[in-house]
Amino acid sequence: xxxxxxxxxxxxxxxxxxxxxxxxxxxxxxFLRMDFVKVFLIEPQVQFSYQFLSFLKPLPExxxxxxxxxxxxxxxxxxMGRFYRKAMVVFCTGFSYLFLxxxxxxxxxxxxxxxxSFLLIFIPADNKLSLSKKSSDQKKPTLYWHxxxxxxxxxxxxxxxxxxxxxxDWLVSMQPVxxxxxxxxxxxxxxxxxxxxxxxxxxxxGGLVFDLLIGFLLFIPxxxxxxxxxxxxxxxxxxxLFNDINIFPYFMMLSxxxxxxxxxxxxxxxxxxxxxxxxxxxxxxxxxxxxxxxVVITVYFVIQGVLPFRHLLYDGNVDWTGAGQRFAWRMxxxxxxxxxxxxxxxDMKKKVIIPVEVRNYGLNQDQLNLIAYDPAAVVxxxxxxxxxxxxxxxxxDVQVKSEVIVSFNGREHQPIFxxxxxxxxxxxxxxxxxxxxxxxxxxx
Numbered sequence: 001x002x003x004x005x006x007x008x009x010x011x012x013x014x015x016x017x018x019x020x021x022x023x024x025x026x027x028x029x030x031f032l033r034m035d036f037v038k039v040f041l042i043e044p045q046v047q048f049s050y051q052f053l054s055f056l057k058p059l060p061e062x063x064x065x066x067x068x069x070x071x072x073x074x075x076x077x078x079x080m081g082r083f084y085r086k087a088m089v090v091f092c093t094g095f096s097y098l099f100l101x102x103x104x105x106x107x108x109x110x111x112x113x114x115x116x117s118f119l120l121i122f123i124p125a126d127n128k129l130s131l132s133k134k135s136s137d138q139k140k141p142t143l144y145w146h147x148x149x150x151x152x153x154x155x156x157x158x159x160x161x162x163x164x165x166x167x168x169d170w171l172v173s174m175q176p177v178x179x180x181x182x183x184x185x186x187x188x189x190x191x192x193x194x195x196x197x198x199x200x201x202x203x204x205x206g207g208l209v210f211d212l213l214i215g216f217l218l219f220i221p222x223x224x225x226x227x228x229x230x231x232x233x234x235x236x237x238x239x240x241l242f243n244d245i246n247i248f249p250y251f252m253m254l255s256x257x258x259x260x261x262x263x264x265x266x267x268x269x270x271x272x273x274x275x276x277x278x279x280x281x282x283x284x285x286x287x288x289x290x291x292x293x294x295v296v297i298t299v300y301f302v303i304q305g306v307l308p309f310r311h312l313l314y315d316g317n318v319d320w321t322g323a324g325q326r327f328a329w330r331m332x333x334x335x336x337x338x339x340x341x342x343x344x345x346x347d348m349k350k351k352v353i354i355p356v357e358v359r360n361y362g363l364n365q366d367q368l369n370l371i372a373y374d375p376a377a378v379v380x381x382x383x384x385x386x387x388x389x390x391x392x393x394x395x396x397d398v399q400v401k402s403e404v405i406v407s408f409n410g411r412e413h414q415p416i417f418x419x420x421x422x423x424x425x426x427x428x429x430x431x432x433x434x435x436x437x438x439x440x441x442x443x444x
Contacts (some may be wrong), residue, residue, distance in 0.1 A: 001021065002243040002286055003144055004043040004143065004144055004145040004148065004289045004294075005143055005144070005145070005286045005287040005288050005289045006286050007141045007142065007143060007144075007286070007287065008142050008143065008144050008146075008147060008262045008263075008282065008283050009128070009142065009262040009263055009265070009266040009283050010011060010124065010125070010127040010128045010142030010146075010262070010366065011122065011129065011262065011265050011266040011270075012147070012258055012260060012262050012265040012266070013125045013127075013128075013131065013142060013146065013147060013150070013258070013262075014081070014123070014125055014126070014127065014128035014129040015129065015245070015257055015265065015269065016104045016150070016254065016255065016257055016258055017078060017079075017081065017084075017120070017125035017126070017129075018078075018079050018350040019119075019130060019257075020078065020116070020120070020251075020254070021075045021076070021078035022075075022079060022427060023151075023247050023250060023251050023254065024071075024075045024078075024091070024095075024113065025072060025076070025079070026247065026341050027113075027246070027247050028068060028071050029072070029121050029231075030246075031068055031277040032068060035311075036068070036164075037061060037064040037065055037068065038061065039364050040102070040104075040105070040364055040366070041058040041061075041064055041101065041102075042058070042061050042064075042084060043362040043364070043367050044102075044361070044362045044363055044364060044367060045362050045384075046361055046362075046363065046367070046380070046381060046384040047101065047102055048102050048104050048130045048367060048370055048374075048380050048381075049101075049102065049375050049380075050100065050103060051102070051428065051429070053100055053233070055100060056097070056100060057101075058101055063282060067094050067098070069096075070090065071090075071091055071094050071095060073087075074087040074088070074090050074091040074094070075087075075091065078091065080130065081125075081129065081130020081131055081132050081343045082130065082131045082132060083127035084125065084126035084130065084132065085121060085126075086118060088120050088121050089121055091117055092114065092117035092118050092120075092121060094286040095113065095114060095117060096114045096117075097117075099111070099113075099114055099235060102367070103326070103370060103377065104364070104367040104369070104370040104377075105366065105368040106326050107246075107248075108157070108245065108248070108329060108331050109245065109247060109248035109251060111326075111327060112248075112251075115153055116150065116153060117147055118253075119150060119153060120150075121144075122185055123146040123149075123150070124139065124140040124141070124142055124146070125145075126139075127139050127141075127142050128142075128266075129269070130304065131319035134146075135297070138255065139285065140223040141287070143287060145289055145293075145297070147258060147262065147439070149297060149300075150255075150258050150302075151218075151219070151258055151259060152301060153304070154215075154252075154255050154258070155215030155216075155218070155219075156215075156301075156304055156305070156329070157252075157329055158210075158211050158212075158215045158252065159211065159212060159213050159215050160201075160308040160328065160329040161207055161211045161329045161330075161331045162209075162210075162212035163212070163308065164210030164308070164328070164329060164330040164331065165207070165208045165211065166208075166283055167319070167333070168443060169319075169334075169409045169443055170204065170208065170332070170333060172443070173409065173410060173443045174200055174201075174204045175335065175409035175410045175443070176333065176334055176335030176409050176410070177200065177204040177207070177330065178200055178204075178410060179335045179409070179410055180241065180242075180332075180335060181194045181199060181200060181203065182194075182195060183196060186242055204243055204370050207234075210234055211229065214227055214230065214231055214234075217230075218231070218259045219255075219259070224259060224260070227259075228256050228259065228260075231252070231253070231256055232256070235249035235250075235252050235253045236249065236253075237266075239256060242332075248328050263282075268378075272344045280357075301414075305325050307328055308328040308329055308330075309328075311323055311324030311325070311328065312324075314430045314431070314434065316434055316437070316439075317440045317442070318438040319333060319334045319408075319409075320334075320408055320437070321375060321433065321434055321437050322373070322374045322375050322376055322430075322433075323430035323433075323434070324430070325374075327335075334373075334408065334409055335408075335409055335410075336372050336373055336406045336407060336408055336409075337406065337407045337413075338372045338404075338405075338406055339406060339413040340403055340404065340405040340413075341358060341368070341402075341403075341404050341405075342355070342374065342399065342402060342403040342404075343355075343356035343358060343381065343382065343401070343402045344355075344356060344384060344400070344401050344402070345385055345386075345389055345395075345398060345399075345400055346398065346399040346401065346422075347389075347395050347397070347398065348397035348398065348399060349395070349397045356385060358381075361384075371404060372404065372406050375416050375417070375433055376428045376430075378402055378404055378416060378417065379423050379424075379426060379428050379433065380423045380425060381402075382400040382401075382402060382423035383400075383423075383424050383428075385398075385400045385424065386398045386399075386400050386424035396402050398424065399420065399422040399424060400423055400424040401416060401419055401420065401421065401422060401423060402419065402423055403415060403419040404416045404417065408440060409443065410443070411440070411441050411442075411443060412441060414438060414440075414441055415438055416437060416438060417436055417437065418436070418438065421436055424437075
């Protein structure tokens with residue numbers, strides 16, 4: 001426990017801070033290029049809200065445009081280390097707000113950004129390599145627990161990502177890795193290699209072992225360098241193999257600097273950047289960690305450790321039903337191909353069936369994908385259609401039925417719900433949904 005209060009060199013955390021700012025600047029410029037505010041927040045007539053955040057709504061378009069610019073400015077201040085903490089507070093709040101507006105935006109790497117930006121608020125990452133005008137006496141020392149909480153958060157991503165793979169589809173059917181490699185083979189000159197048994201076993205079981213063990217190997221000094229090399233190779237392969245993980249592999253490669261010895265990073269940076277052969281001396285004095293800080297850290301990581309297991313509270317194949325999927329590091333463990341997506345509105349008073357053109361409601365591709373992947377989103381859209389018809393179409397008695405047919409992890413195509421059910425009348429809690437979701441066919 002005393003080690004948590006030990007003073008360390010803050011150069012490695014500072015390098016991470018700069019890299020964090022640069023990568024998020026890249027991400028936000030990407031938001032501008034794809035017109036994120038208009039396409040993802042303004043044009044869609046339906047919002048797939050989280051149950052616990054149903055009150056959260058998009059701000060007017062001009063304010064959202066300003067928010068993106070403000071977040072870009074925050075990234076610049078974070079990079080420079082100027083007004084660092086204020087910039088990180090604004091960034092964490094603003095980025096988390098955008099992230100939590102719609103379930104369609106959920107991505108594990110964006111969730112990780114929210115968590116790390118929250119942790120960085122409490123870490124003096126501007127102690128080194130910054131334009132901060134604080135004097136040496138004003139700067140708070142970098143302590144071992146500052147580095148440790150960042151390391152732990154990153155290890156949780158790997159470890160729980162591995163735990164999520166301990167299921168029949170991954171271990172026996174080798175899905176979705178088989179489907180992913182087959183799809184990649186169609187786009188690559190390495191087709192025969194990617195579809196070979198060796199490649200399938202290497203990616204499937206090698207990926208599982210990597211996720212479960214890499215965190216521990218990064219913590220052990222004797223295996224750290226080998227673990228970092230393996231991690232670099234792993235993330236490079238992921239960047240090549242997947243086209244939907246965006247900044248994630250580059251961000252995770254950046255984060256590896258946090259597992260190197262702080263003093264060695266400091267000596268390297270001082271030599272290569274400043275031409276100095278020795279790092280700044282660090283006091284050996286230990287600063288006791290205040291009890292409230294320990295309590296907050298403990299509670300935070302207990303929550304992070306419990307959330308990935310909440311799916312055990314639900315019946316059935318939770319990857320199929322969608323229960324407990326988010327905020328749990330359940331990454332790349334399912335592959336769905338959409339065969340059919342039909343919605344129909346039934347005007348029960350006039351005895352009329354009205355086919356629905358889903359895209360007429362401004363849904364973007366992420367929202368369409370969400371409907372295929374999340375049964376709760378199917379019901380949410382059905383409820384939106386009913387509300388829309390009651391409020392805008394002059395209907396009095398409405399039912400909404402759907403036929404969403406998908407293939408799940410190499411199985412034959414099957415419907416998510418019985419097409420005879422009025423989806424607008426059922427609840428979206430997992431316990432309510434499970435009664436109506438079609439039973440998943442057995443794996444091949």
